[in-house]
Amino acid sequence: MHKYRLISKKGEGTFSEVLKAQSIKTGKFVAIKCMKNHFNNIEQVNNLREIQALRRLSPHPHIVKLLEVLYDEPTGRLALVFELMELNMYEWIRGRKNYLPEAKIKSYIYQLLKSIDHMHSNGIFHRDIKPENVLLVEDNLKLADFGSCRGIHSKQPFTEYISTRWYRSPECLLTDGYYNYKMDIWGVGCVFFEVSALFPLFPGKNELDQINKIHNILGTPPQRILEDFRNHASHMEINFPPKEGTGIEKLIMHISEDARDLISKMLTYNYEERINSKEALAHPYFKDMNEEYSKRIPSPSLKSHLADSAAGEKSKEEKGQKRFLPLISKNPNSKNPSFAKISMSIENKTLIPKNFALSIKNPTQYVQKNYKSYY
């Protein structure tokens, strides 16, 4: 019944703790996302946005691959088993003193935009684009954490409190939920800046400070945009004294003009004018990338190999399986090994280093990044 041996902690988010584990049967390494919330029944699990979105978006070379869903009905605990990635984008830049090569950044941002384009073309937007949700293994990038996603055609206003403050778009900060898929592009612009500059562009300490940080750099929005925000906001008075921004350009003079131009098109106040994923992929910044990328991922079979490269050897069950669907059934007593009680392996103290036991902490906690204050 012990399907996975837990090895170490890989990360922690608001809703989960992610552990590195090894399949006892196949020796393959995986990442197990142990959800902090409990679930009453399998229907609740099946209705999870993260699972539904991953089913719709997979397989794709730049979307993290869900391998298995482990649900223990008696305890209500849920764990999602993913292919293991090496590190997230924040970990990649953390503590660096020297700028990263532009070619590397270009390749990663291109792949990120490919994932966004795939998502948006399939009617989903992510709503929490940030460096911690962008996972890397060698030269490959995959987008993760679809827990906040929504359907592009869902009716506004969106009422949930979403998106991580530093990467939240102005329309998301200032209106009562009148935003759309273009908020993901704002997030990509912030990530693109951050991996280029090695510090976050708008590290707001609270909502008001977040708005101020944006104004300090981009200036206050034009009257027309402010009027539009005002018509969709009741929670705050939108009345900013006009201010000129210091501009993004001078913070990233070391990158190419094309790169700066693309970042500023992603960080456009008016989301109707903000560049979309297809236009961004066709931007002159990527003129050498389209060919490079098709050389790198030339065929569907290599695509699926790339998707598995992080996790080592394919298991017997997966070999020959073209399209992977997470294993989940209504019967918790089924012989299906995916129903091995996750709690058994997680609680087996001989298998887990101290402090790495699954902890159910306050799901609203916010883990502050390890950055110094730059402004």
Ligand SMILES: Nc1ncnc2c1ncn2[C@@H]1O[C@H](COP(=O)(O)OP(=O)(O)OP(=O)(O)O)[C@@H](O)[C@H]1O
């Ligand atoms: N497949 C994976 N391979 C390696 N590390 C991973 C994987 N999935 C997640 N992680 C690590 O765990 C962290 C938290 O994962 P994730 O964002 O999915 O959790 P969450 O609880 O939904 O977080 P959030 O607070 O952003 O909503 C990630 O930032 C990443 O560092």
